[in-house]
Amino acid sequence: MAEEVLVFGTWSSPYGRRVEMALKLKGIEYKYIEEDLTNKSPSLLKYNPVHKKIPVLVHNGKPVAESLVILEYIDETWKNHPIFPKDPYERANARFWAKFIDEKCLPAIRKACWGEDQKEREKAAEELSKLLQFLENELEGKRYFGGGTIGLLDIAANMIGYWLGVFEEASGASELLTREKFPKLFNWANEFVSVSAIKESLPPRDKHVAFMRKRFGMVNTSK
Amino acid sequence: MAGEVVLLDFWSSMFAMRVRLALAEKGIKYESKEQDLSNKSPLLLEMNPINKQVPVLIHNGKPVCESLIIVQYIDEVWNDKSPLLPSDPYQRAQARFWADFVDKKVSVAAKNVWSTKGEEQEAGKKEFLETLKIMEGELGDKPYFGGETFGYVDLSLITFYSWFHAYEVLGNINIEAECPKIIAWAKRCMQKEAVAKTLPDQKKVYEFVVQLRKMFVSE
Numbered sequence: 001m002a003e004e005v006l007v008f009g010t011w012s013s014p015y016g017r018r019v020e021m022a023l024k025l026k027g028i029e030y031k032y033i034e035e036d037l038t039n040k041s042p043s044l045l046k047y048n049p050v051h052k053k054i055p056v057l058v059h060n061g062k063p064v065a066e067s068l069v070i071l072e073y074i075d076e077t078w079k080n081h082p083i084f085p086k087d088p089y090e091r092a093n094a095r096f097w098a099k100f101i102d103e104k105c106l107p108a109i110r111k112a113c114w115g116e117d118q119k120e121r122e123k124a125a126e127e128l129s130k131l132l133q134f135l136e137n138e139l140e141g142k143r144y145f146g147g148g149t150i151g152l153l154d155i156a157a158n159m160i161g162y163w164l165g166v167f168e169e170a171s172g173a174s175e176l177l178t179r180e181k182f183p184k185l186f187n188w189a190n191e192f193v194s195v196s197a198i199k200e201s202l203p204p205r206d207k208h209v210a211f212m213r214k215r216f217g218m219v220n221t222s223k
Numbered sequence: 224m225a226g227e228v229v230l231l232d233f234w235s236s237m238f239a240m241r242v243r244l245a246l247a248e249k250g251i252k253y254e255s256k257e258q259d260l261s262n263k264s265p266l267l268l269e270m271n272p273i274n275k276q277v278p279v280l281i282h283n284g285k286p287v288c289e290s291l292i293i294v295q296y297i298d299e300v301w302n303d304k305s306p307l308l309p310s311d312p313y314q315r316a317q318a319r320f321w322a323d324f325v326d327k328k329v330s331v332a333a334k335n336v337w338s339t340k341g342e343e344q345e346a347g348k349k350e351f352l353e354t355l356k357i358m359e360g361e362l363g364d365k366p367y368f369g370g371e372t373f374g375y376v377d378l379s380l381i382t383f384y385s386w387f388h389a390y391e392v393l394g395n396i397n398i399e400a401e402c403p404k405i406i407a408w409a410k411r412c413m414q415k416e417a418v419a420k421t422l423p424d425q426k427k428v429y430e431f432v433v434q435l436r437k438m439f440v441s442e
Contacts, residue, residue: 050324050357062313069319076312088299092287099289100273134273 005030006058008044010037012208014159015067016055017201021155022074024197026081068098071152083152097138097145098156105131109164113171114216121219125176132182135160139184143191150195160185161192162202170212171219228253231267231279233260234423235431237330238290239278240382245294247417248378249301291322291379298375307375321361321368322379329354333383336394337432338439348394355402362408377412381422384409388425389432 005023007030009016023030035044035054047056047063057064057073064073075084085091108131111124135157138145145153154161164177179186192198230246232239232255246253258267258277270279270286280287280296287293298307308315332354335347358380362368368376387398387409399406412418 059313064313064316064320066320066323069316069323072319073312073316076315088296089282089285089287091299092292092296095292095295096287096289099292104273 003029004058004060006033006056007031008033008035008041008047008056008058009054010035012203012211013054014163017203018067018155018158019055019057019070019074020201021158021198022071022083022152024201025083025150025155025195026074026078028074028078068095068102068156071155075152083146083150083155085146085151094145094151094153094156097135097153100131100134101157101159105135106159109159109167109176112176113167113173114219121173125173128176129181132160132177132185136182136185139188144188150192150198154188154192158192158198161189161198165189166205166208167212170209171216226283227281229281230255231270231277231281232257233277235385235428236277237382237386238276240385240421240423241290241378242278242280242293242297244378244382244417244421245297245307247421248305248307248373249297250304251297251301291326294375294378307378309369309374318369318375321358321376324354324357325376325379325383329358329380329383333386333390336390336396337386337436340440340442344394348396351390351394352396352398352401355398355405359402359404362404366411367408373412373415373418377408381409381412381418384413385422385425385428386432389429392429393432393436 005028007016007019007023009019009032011034020030020032033041033043035041037054040052044054044056045052047058048054048065051065053065055065055067055070057070059073059077064070072084075082085094105128108124108128112121112128115121115124142148144150145157160177167173168176177185177189193202228246228251230239230242230253232243234257243255256266258264260277263275267277267279268275270281271277271288274288276288278288278290278293280293282296282300287296294307308318329351332347332350335343336351339347358368361376365371367373368380390396391398413422
């Protein structure tokens with residue numbers, strides 16, 4: 001039976017792109033379906049009735065939702081180019097930092113870029129700095145979070161590796177991730193986006209900046 | 224595989240309970256170190272500097288944090304008996320999805336039932352019962368979320384059962400009337416020795432939550 005892999009996503013969402021990055025790294029062919037979240041397709045509602053969100057991976061008709069769950073599924077199903085370590089402690093570590101990125105870093109990034117007032121943005125930027133320091137320490141002695149090659153945690157950190165830069169530019173926020181403050185993380189971000197499977201999965205930058213600026217505004221005008 | 228296992232614990236935390244339950248299921252000997260969460264120990268702060276929360280599993284001196292991450296770690300290290308996650312990748316993905324649902328939806332709504340009042344509480348109650356109904360849909364006619372045997376999703380949700388009496392009294396709700404399948408499932412789980420031994424008494428939890436509520440709500 002021919003294998004069918006569908007990915008429901010939106011062009012600007014880092015969560016959907018995570019799924020594409022993992023599939024591309026493993027050389028898995030898939031069909032991408034762009035969703036309009038203001039007008040969700042019957043297929044999306046059928047495949048993810050609980051959350052009604054993207055991304056959803058549909059493998060031979062069977063849906064998997066939640067990006068981090070999907071990444072682990074992809075790694076367990078297509079065993080070439082593994083993205084998850086074998087050692088249970090390292091796996092726990094990768095899961096922990098992925099959760100940390102989603103639950104703590106992402107909200108701080110949004111507030112630092114588009115918080116309601118300068119005070120809120122500055123406070124969030126300070127918080128984000130503390131959070132990024134943890135990730136900076138995680139990279140000690142490593143080229144990628146996954147070690148010598150891109151792993152699940154690198155993909156989960158795509159928000160920091162690429163989207164953060166776009167958000168900074170769109171909102172006019174002062175650079176939150178600089179070479180001076182976070183040399184390892186800065187370096188990692190450049191290496192990350194150079195990997196071809198990642199590069200091919202990034203939204204077109206100018207379009208992305210313009211879109212975010214239009215959607216959320218350019219709030220940080222005083223420098 | 225064995226080695227030294229320490230759990231930074233708190234008796235009424237449904238998250239710490241998950242870890243205790245996983246360790247009990249696997250018959251793993253460990254030392255439980257009850258924490259004072261109003262006066263956090265240097266050990267807790269050292270082992271979980273980011274969230275400063277229980278549970279933390281310390282295995283041969285190395286910390287693992289976040290209850291579901293700990294449970295998966297336990298399942299992977301002590302993989303010779305009582306598997307908690309299924310072996311099929313698709314079934315595993317479904318199990319992870321539903322445990323994540325418990326954390327993101329059930330748990331958040333449950334907290335609003337006891338820690339808020341007025342309109343916020345009404346909204347929390349409604350949401351909580353809705354999330355339990357969604358879980359009922361997923362359970363279907365199966366004895367456990369894991370199918371024929373108790374598994375990862377069962378473990379992730381059953382610990383909340385010890386707080387049900389508190390939710391019912393403080394929220395003025397009747398969970399059995401609204402979600403009979405969930406109560407039937409919970410009672411089935413409670414027949415397992417490991418579950419019955421791990422979950423604290425519901426009345427004791429209720430008394431604890433009454434005090435805790437005072438920190439959140441002025442009445």
